[in-house]
Amino acid sequence: FIVVVAVNSTLLTINAGDYIFYTDWAWTSFVVFSISQTLMLVVGATYYLTFTGVPGTATYYALIMTVYTWIAKGAWFALGYPYDFIVTPVWLPSAMLLDLAYWATKKNKHSLILFGGVLCGMSLPLFNMVNLITVADPLETAFKYPRPTLPPYMTPIEPQVGKFYNSPVALGAGAGAVLACTFAALGCKLNTW
Numbered sequence: 001f002i003v004v005v006a007v008n009s010t011l012l013t014i015n016a017g018d019y020i021f022y023t024d025w026a027w028t029s030f031v032v033f034s035i036s037q038t039l040m041l042v043v044g045a046t047y048y049l050t051f052t053g054v055p056g057t058a059t060y061y062a063l064i065m066t067v068y069t070w071i072a073k074g075a076w077f078a079l080g081y082p083y084d085f086i087v088t089p090v091w092l093p094s095a096m097l098l099d100l101a102y103w104a105t106k107k108n109k110h111s112l113i114l115f116g117g118v119l120c121g122m123s124l125p126l127f128n129m130v131n132l133i134t135v136a137d138p139l140e141t142a143f144k145y146p147r148p149t150l151p152p153y154m155t156p157i158e159p160q161v162g163k164f165y166n167s168p169v170a171l172g173a174g175a176g177a178v179l180a181c182t183f184a185a186l187g188c189k190l191n192t193w
Contacts, residue, residue, distance in 0.1 A: 027168040034125040034172035035179060041065065041091050042120050042180045045098050046112065046187025055103035062095035090127040094120045098184075113184040121180030125172030 044065075045058035066089040101116035102108075 117181030117184035121176030
């Protein structure tokens, strides 16, 4: 069951680097993908952590996700996608914070949900932005590897200047901090069924 959770969460987050192609929607996509990654990481990692009761297994879970992603995106690289496009391990430091919250509070599940959830939710968009900064320039990449078609809902619109203070990291971190607590609680609940 743990392997199934890890595989499925990886599949759901595997295209989270795709925002570099949506040049006109990069910030919007960044926020959405950051939140989706946070939620998939936190529910699986919390489940894994409370299932074993051993601090460190959340990080191990993130490592499994990372390796699975490298394997899958390695296939994309073989098909001609840029190497930069292969996601860097942004999940690991956030998972380490989950482990830290669990360990520091002497395996208190409620602290894991509240503190760990907030730490994980707030940190992942930050690490994801580091990931974005280290990849190739989005415009350059978009012109090198053009999409043949663009879905109607992705049609570029004029940017909303100043909306959300023009900070996708802050928006992603704020939303992630709230939602990750809920998903951490879900991860704990999965062990009581």
